[in-house]
Amino acid sequence: MRRLALWAAAVSLACATVMMAAPAAQAAFYPNICGNGGSGYCLNAWNGGPYVKMYYGGSIGNDEFYLTNESACQGRDYVTAKAYGDPINCPFTNVSLDNNYHGDPIEAIVYGGSPSGKPSCVGTGNLNGVPDVGYLGSCGDGYGNGIIQGGLFVVAISLSSCTGVHQAVLINRYWTNQDLQLAYAYSGGNPGRPLYVGANGSGTCWGGSGVG
Numbered sequence: 005m006r007r008l009a010l011w012a013a014a015v016s017l018a019c020a021t022v023m024m025a026a027p028a029a030q031a032a033f034y035p036n037i038c039g040n041g042g043s044g045y046c047l048n049a050w051n052g053g054p055y056v057k058m059y060y061g062g063s064i065g066n067d068e069f070y071l072t073n074e075s076a077c078q079g080r081d082y083v084t085a086k087a088y089g090d091p092i093n094c095p096f097t098n099v100s101l102d103n104n105y106h107g108d109p110i111e112a113i114v115y116g117g118s119p120s121g122k123p124s125c126v127g128t129g130n131l132n133g134v135p136d137v138g139y140l141g142s143c144g145d146g147y148g149n150g151i152i153q154g155g156l157f158v159v160a161i162s163l164s165s166c167t168g169v170h171q172a173v174l175i176n177r178y179w180t181n182q183d184l185q186l187a188y189a190y191s192g193g194n195p196g197r198p199l200y201v202g203a204n205g206s207g208t209c210w211g212g213s214g215v216g
Contacts, residue, residue, distance in 0.1 A: 035070040035214035039191035042211025056138030068117035070214035076148030128154030136202030166209035
């Protein structure tokens, strides 16, 4: 009887050890892009889209945003300039901007939380007469063709105010060429306020796991 009791105790201890050693379940990973260098409000597909507004992070699915390369300059996914030996000046109308931001990545902001499973890209839309609010549309072919208007951004990696890991200031190609001055992706600043993709002045320092 004593031997049986010892065996039962040993089995119980072994089971407890296995349970203690079992790894905890891992939560699903959802990349996000948030203002204030990653600690502020995050991009959110409002009610599933198409408008993009600011909201608290962690609303699984609706804030699944990340940057991806766009080979929009004759197959190159960075700003090119003839002054540096490249075949074309791209992607800006103002050649001095191509020179200033030469080599900086060209990216799209992708939303991966669509129920259809097909990614959408952030471009420019009109909301109550405001023409440069974030709006979801086609991502095109990855070479800048067929992407939603306002869907290409230059990651200004040389700006000293936003150079941390997973941080970036995003210059909008379309609105910069339209306005003939730098136009940025800019946080609306509060939950429910739009993302602006053509703000002049200074851009938001974006951060988060979705900023590569």
